[in-house]
Amino acid sequence: MKQTVQMQEIQEKMKPGIITRDGFLGTDRRNLVDILMEDDAAVKRMDLTHERIAARMTELRDAGKRGLGNVIKVPPHFEVRVDSVRGKLPSPFGGPGVFPKTNITVRNLRLGREITYTDLHIHLVGKHGFYEGKGSNFRLDPGDLVLTLEIEK
Amino acid sequence: MNGQVAFYAIFFAAIFTNNILLTNYLGMCSFLAVSREVSTSAGLGTAVVFVMTATSVLNWLAYRYILVPLDLVYIRYIVFIVIIAAFVQLVEMVIERVSDKLYAALGIFLPLITVNCAILGVSLFMVIRNYTFVNSLFYGLGSGIGWALAIMAMAGIRQKMVRSRVPKGLAGAGITLIIAGIMALAFMGFSGMIKIT
Amino acid sequence: MGAAAQLLIGIGAICGVSTFLAVLMVIADATIANYGDVTVTINDEKQVTVAGGKPLLGSLMEEKIFIPSACGGRGSCGLCKVKVTSDVGDYLPTELPWISDEEKAENIRLSCQLKLKKDISIRIPEELFNVREYVTEVASLVDLTYDIKQVTLKLVEPDTISYRPGQYIQFQVPEYELTPESVYRAYSMSSQPSRGNEIELEVRLVPNGICTTYVFEHLREGDKVIVNGPYGEFFLRETDRDIVFIAGGSGMAPIKSILYTMAERENPRKARYFFGARAVRDLFLLDEMKDLETRLPGFTFIPALSDPQPEDNWKGETGLITEVLSKHVKSGDNLEAYLCGSPGMIDATVKVLLDTGIPEELIYYDKFA
Numbered sequence: 179m180k181q182t183v184q185m186q187e188i189q190e191k192m193k194p195g196i197i198t199r200d201g202f203l204g205t206d207r208r209n210l211v212d213i214l215m216e217d218d219a220a221v222k223r224m225d226l227t228h229e230r231i232a233a234r235m236t237e238l239r240d241a242g243k244r245g246l247g248n249v250i251k252v253p254p255h256f257e258v259r260v261d262s263v264r265g266k267l268p269s270p271f272g273g274p275g276v277f278p279k280t281n282i283t284v285r286n287l288r289l290g291r292e293i294t295y296t297d298l299h300i301h302l303v304g305k306h307g308f309y310e311g312k313g314s315n316f317r318l319d320p321g322d323l324v325l326t327l328e329i330e331k
Numbered sequence: 332m333n334g335q336v337a338f339y340a341i342f343f344a345a346i347f348t349n350n351i352l353l354t355n356y357l358g359m360c361s362f363l364a365v366s367r368e369v370s371t372s373a374g375l376g377t378a379v380v381f382v383m384t385a386t387s388v389l390n391w392l393a394y395r396y397i398l399v400p401l402d403l404v405y406i407r408y409i410v411f412i413v414i415i416a417a418f419v420q421l422v423e424m425v426i427e428r429v430s431d432k433l434y435a436a437l438g439i440f441l442p443l444i445t446v447n448c449a450i451l452g453v454s455l456f457m458v459i460r461n462y463t464f465v466n467s468l469f470y471g472l473g474s475g476i477g478w479a480l481a482i483m484a485m486a487g488i489r490q491k492m493v494r495s496r497v498p499k500g501l502a503g504a505g506i507t508l509i510i511a512g513i514m515a516l517a518f519m520g521f522s523g524m525i526k527i528t
Numbered sequence: 529m530g531a532a533a534q535l536l537i538g539i540g541a542i543c544g545v546s547t548f549l550a551v552l553m554v555i556a557d558a559t560i561a562n563y564g565d566v567t568v569t570i571n572d573e574k575q576v577t578v579a580g581g582k583p584l585l586g587s588l589m590e591e592k593i594f595i596p597s598a599c600g601g602r603g604s605c606g607l608c609k610v611k612v613t614s615d616v617g618d619y620l621p622t623e624l625p626w627i628s629d630e631e632k633a634e635n636i637r638l639s640c641q642l643k644l645k646k647d648i649s650i651r652i653p654e655e656l657f658n659v660r661e662y663v664t665e666v667a668s669l670v671d672l673t674y675d676i677k678q679v680t681l682k683l684v685e686p687d688t689i690s691y692r693p694g695q696y697i698q699f700q701v702p703e704y705e706l707t708p709e710s711v712y713r714a715y716s717m718s719s720q721p722s723r724g725n726e727i728e729l730e731v732r733l734v735p736n737g738i739c740t741t742y743v744f745e746h747l748r749e750g751d752k753v754i755v756n757g758p759y760g761e762f763f764l765r766e767t768d769r770d771i772v773f774i775a776g777g778s779g780m781a782p783i784k785s786i787l788y789t790m791a792e793r794e795n796p797r798k799a800r801y802f803f804g805a806r807a808v809r810d811l812f813l814l815d816e817m818k819d820l821e822t823r824l825p826g827f828t829f830i831p832a833l834s835d836p837q838p839e840d841n842w843k844g845e846t847g848l849i850t851e852v853l854s855k856h857v858k859s860g861d862n863l864e865a866y867l868c869g870s871p872g873m874i875d876a877t878v879k880v881l882l883d884t885g886i887p888e889e890l891i892y893y894d895k896f897a
Contacts (some may be wrong), residue, residue, distance in 0.1 A: 195707035198736045211364075215503050223496060243872050246848050247806065248834050262870035263734045264778065265713060268604030272622075276598070276605050278871055279734065315736070393545070402534070403541050410545050417549040424561045431643065435621050 185210050191270035192311075202270060202302075204314025217309045220320045225331055231320070232304025234329045235295060239282045257285040267298050271306050284327060291326040293318070338469040340525050341462070345473025348521040351449045352481040353514055355456075358449030362482050363507050365443075372486040375440045376479025380472070382422065382444050383453055386415045387471030390454040391464055411454045419445045449478055485510065569649040574657075584610065584639040584648070594659040594756050595652065596698075598712060601640035610639040611651040661756045662686060662697075666749050667726060672812035675733040676778055677743060678718070681753055682726045689727065689757075693720055693785035694764065694866075694894070697727065697757030701742045713739035716868070716894065717758070718781035720788035727755075732778040762894040764790070765864065769890070771797055772857060772865045774849065774877050776804040779868035780813070782894055786866070791823040798826040800856065804849030804873065805833055808840035830856065849873065850880050860886030868894040 189210040194201035206213060221228060242250055242258030249259045259282075266276035277298040285292045295318055302308040303318065310317045323329070345351070352358050358379075365375050390411050398404050423441045427434045444450065453474045457467045488510055497506050563580025568588070570576070578587040585601050585608050588594070598605040606626035612635050619627065623638040639650075664681035672678050683689060696716040703710055719728035734740045747753075764771075764786045773783045783801060790799070805811055810833075817829040832852035836842035845852045857863075863886050867874050874893050881891055 193708075195738060196709070197738075199706055199738050199741050200736050212503060216499075218493075219497065219499065219502055222494065246804075246834070246850065246873060246876055247870075248848070260872065262872060263732060263737075264870070265734070265737075266598065266605070268598075268602070272602075272604060279737075280870075280872075281735075397541065397545065401537055401541055403538050406538055406542055409542055413546055413549060417553060420553060421556055421560075424556055428560050428645075431620055432618055 188271050191272075197267055197270055200315060202308075202314060202316070203311035204317055206311030206313055208311075213311055214307055217320055218307050221307070224320070224324055226324065226329065228307040229304050230331075231323060231327075231329055232300050234327050235282070235300045235303065235323075238284050238327060239280070239297070239300070242282060242284070255286065255288040257287060259283045269298065269301055269306075271302075271308075277301055286326050286328065289326065291322075293322065293326045336466065338465050341466050342469040342473040344525040345470050346477040346480065347518065348523075348525050350477040350481060350518055351452060351474040352478050353511070353518045354522070355449075355452065356515070357452040358447050358478055359511070361443050361447055362478075362485065362511070363504060365440075365482065365486075369483055369486045369490060372482045373479070375443070376475075376482050378440045378444055379447065379449075379478055380475030382415075382419060382441075383450055383475035383478070384468065384471040385422075386411075386418055386450055387453050387457060387467050387474075388464075389414050389418060391457060391462075391467040394458055395464075407455070407458060408451075411451055415450055415454075416445050449474070481514070484514065488514075563645050566644040567647045568644070569647075571651055571654070572649070578644065580644045580646075582644060584637075584642045584644055584650070586640070587644055588639070592661065593652075593656065594661070595639050595656065596759055597640060598698075598714065600709070600712065603638065603641055606638065608639045609636050610642075611635060612637050612642070612648065613651055614647070614649040616642060616648060658690070659757060659759065660686065660689075661754060662689060664727070664753045664755060666747060666751045666753060668749060669747065672730065673810055676812060677731050677733075679729045679731055679743060679747070680719075680726055681729070681755065684752075687725050689721075689725075691717065691721055691758035692763040693717075693789040694762040694782040695758040695760040696762075696782070696894075697729075697755045698759070699729070699739060700754040700756075701739045702754070704742065704746065706741065707738055711738050714759070716760070716762075716781035716785070718784040720785050720792065722789070722792055730778040730781040730784075760894070762866070762868070762892060764866070765892070767864065768797065769862050769864045771799040772853075772863060772881070773799065773801040773867075774804070774853065774865065774873075775801075775868035776849065776873070777810065777869070779894070782868055783866065784813070784816075787820050787824070787827065790827075791820055795824070796826055799824070800828050800830060802849060802853055802856070803829065803831045804852075804869075805831065806835040807833055807837050808842060809837075848876075850876050853877060853880050854883075857881070857884050860884035863890065865891045866893070867891065 189203070191197060192202040192210070221231070238252060238256065238258055239260055241252040242260040244250055245259060247259070247261040249257050252258050260280060262278055262280040265279055267279060268276050277296070280297040281294060282296065283292065283294045295316070299316065299318060309320055348354070352362060361375065365371055393410055393414060394407060398407055398410065419441055453471055457470050462470055485507070489507065501509070561581070565577050566580040567575055567577050568584070570593070576591045576593070578591060583601060585595055585597060595608045595610060597608045601608070603622045609626070609631070616637065619632070619637070620641050622641050626638055627636060662683055663685040664683050667680040667682040670678040694716070696714050698712045698714050701707060701711045701713065715729040715731060717727050718730050719726065731740060731743045733744050762782055775783050780803065787801070790797070801817070811831055821827055821829060830845060830852065832845040832847060832849055833840070833842055834846070834848050836846060860881065865881050865886060867877060878891055882888065
């Protein structure tokens with residue numbers, strides 16, 4: 179669907195080589211506005227909000243930080259590893275804030291599922307409802323996130 | 332084709348009963364793309380009102396003093412479009428010079444407006460309906476306001492719908508067009524109240 | 529009227545109207561959109577004249593005055609702040625998120641968003657005058673570990689650089705197949721200033737990173753590289769206090785620069801360097817550290833592994849860097865600390881240090897990590 183000039187510019191910033199090497203859109207050929215609308219609908223159908231999902235991502239990150247780069251157990255049945263590299267990344271949506279390059283890997287021992295996200299993703303999900311395009315290495319499918327991180331209403 | 336209709340009748344008709352967007356279905360693409368939030372819609376709406384009024388005046392003058400005397404009425408399509416494009420370009424330059432703040436708020440909409448078919452539509456209608464200068468001015472102004480109102484109403488409805496469970500296939504353009512259709516049906520109820528053609 | 533005449537009049541009219549409008553546009557562009565030349569007065573002394581209409585940041589860069597920026601002027605890093613002492617109008621919506629209330633009172637603006645429409649007077653830190661753009665050539669690429677490369681750049685033009693040990697440069701990744709426009713990334717210099725015409729960097733491979741992919745997969749010896757600098761306020765203070773260095777991975781770069789300079793000057797201060805890593809494969813430059821221990825009698829290198837593998841046969845310190853730190857540093861008396869690493873590591877170790885009694889002002893860290 180057609181989108182505004184602003185959305186178009188944001189989508190340009192998400193292409194490979196602008197902020198990160200592989201970009202944020204993966205192999206998804208749709209316009210940004212359609213990606214956002216579909217994921218938004220998926221989250222609404224689960225009766226949740228983007229803020230709630232981001233809050234849970236933050237909670238697990240903060241618990242994992244104490245490991246200082248090593249795997250640390252987080253109750254009830256999670257293992258989290260948080261490590262950073264130097265530098266900061268801006269958000270493709272513009273606006274204030276640069277985000278540290280922090281990688282958070284959460285392993286749900288009960289379900290045997292693992293998911294990886296970064297500080298930038300927590301911002302993209304919570305503030306913009308953006309979960310990356312399909313086919314992207316860092317694609318966070320909302321259903322997957324909710325299941326693995328065990329996010330409740 | 333009665334060119335002697337009162338300008339205030341034309342003005343109100345352009346906003347309600349002959350709404351350029353909901354009755355004539357012109358100017359749909361930016362309508363669909365931008366109508367997600369009321370504030371952005373208000374911004375675009377304002378810009379459209381300004382451009383629509385000014386271009387209808389300019390085009391009326393070009394029609395009356397250049398095209399008609401030279402018997403060149405048939406090239407009005409080209410001339411109108413060229414005038415609209417040049418005007419929007421000029422407006423963008425002036426805004427950028429005069430106020431950075433206004434430019435940051437409105438400037439991004441201006442390229443979108445040039446290709447808005449409602450703008451050309453207004454100029455063509457006023458020619459077909461043989462409006463006088465004053466009527467054209469108020470027709471342009473009224474149409475702009477009508478378009479802005481329609482887009483803000485649509486944005487309001489879509490904002491309210493954010494929590495609704497839209498069927499997957501209809502999300503986005505689908506549901507928006509259905510809503511536009513229902514709004515058009517509602518506005519049809521006004522028709523016949525004022526006669527402006 | 530004949531059909532031909534009609535046609536000609538029609539063509540004439542369209543040409544006439546279009547030409548008229550085109551001329552109008554040209555005049556408008558030359559007058560309304562033309563901002564002429566603008567004079568920028570810097571720190572009440574230096575003056576440069578630039579073409580108006582463009583943002584301050586870019587115009588200054590063309591005059592070889594480099595205001596720090598990580599995002600290339602797109603308004604997404606907030607680093608290019610400049611104090612403006614003349615009137616330039618209200619804050620733009622794109623600037624406001626970055627400017628605090630104290631900064632508003634000082635009229636600090638974001639130079640990448642400020643378009644130059646009339647003469648302007650600004651104030652910038654004096655050190656920025658020392659920042660230059662350098663054309664360099666890759667002299668060598670050495671693997672220090674599986675994910676850290678040591679890059680040595682020979683300076684071509686200008687051929688010398690002056691900097692304080694601990695400062696960093698901005699490395700330009702040119703447009704190439706993976707990046708449509710050039711991008712800048714900051715790296716600390718691990719070389720010491722006495723090396724004169726070359727600088728050395730420690731680059732760590734970051735998954736999905738634009739610059740590190742370029743360095744690890746595309747850069748070859750002899751390639752030309754553009755850098756600018758030096759920047760940064762991380763350097764050794766001239767006091768007599770004992771020193772604690774804490775840095776792991778590529779964070780070693782500024783510390784190495786400082787240590788080598790200390791060795792050259794035969795600095796007698798007692799110094800301990802706590803290097804945190806996970807396993808033996810993350811350790812590097814061990815011989816160089818041993819060599820420094822002989823040259824600097826007061827210096828000890830203490831590597832600490834948090835997750836040593838059985839085949840490592842590790843006999844040194846183990847555990848998290850915070851634990852090893854608490855074990856060795858009992859009192860904060862007469863102590864200064866220099867930290868370089870991730871925000872998480874810095875926060876955790878700062879806490880441990882504060883508990884030993886060292887005052888907060890004597891803990892220095894390399895902030896751009």
